[in-house]
Amino acid sequence: MNKVFSADNIVEVGLMRSFLEQHDISSELRNHHSSSLMGEVPFTSVWPEVWVSANDSERAIKLISDIQRDIATGPDWSCSNCHESNPINFDICWQCGKR
Numbered sequence: 001m002n003k004v005f006s007a008d009n010i011v012e013v014g015l016m017r018s019f020l021e022q023h024d025i026s027s028e029l030r031n032h033h034s035s036s037l038m039g040e041v042p043f044t045s046v047w048p049e050v051w052v053s054a055n056d057s058e059r060a061i062k063l064i065s066d067i068q069r070d071i072a073t074g075p076d077w078s079c080s081n082c083h084e085s086n087p088i089n090f091d092i093c094w095q096c097g098k099r
């Protein structure tokens with residue numbers, strides 16, 4: 001297993017996992033039990049992490065870097081439910097999960 005992604009919030013990690021799943025890459029969530037320590041332990045080691053099998057890791061890293069570049073350049077869209085702005089690549093709201 002290889003770590004391919006981590007973020008400081010569980011929602012972003014969950015979205016990245018479902019993104020990988022759409023590309024037939026199954027992933028594993030690690031460190032998520034540590035999230036209750038957030039704010040008390042300022043180390044990235046407690047961030048939730050996405051791990052994939054070694055066979056998938058190269059493709060997963062490529063997909064993730066592609067989507068992160070697109071997020072950086074694409075226009076945001078506003079959620080009709082909570083009015084949060086979302087990256088163009090996310091087809092559900094990261095805030096409330098609404099499509």
Ligand SMILES: [Zn+2]
Nearest residue numbers: 079082093096
């Ligand atoms: Zn929303």
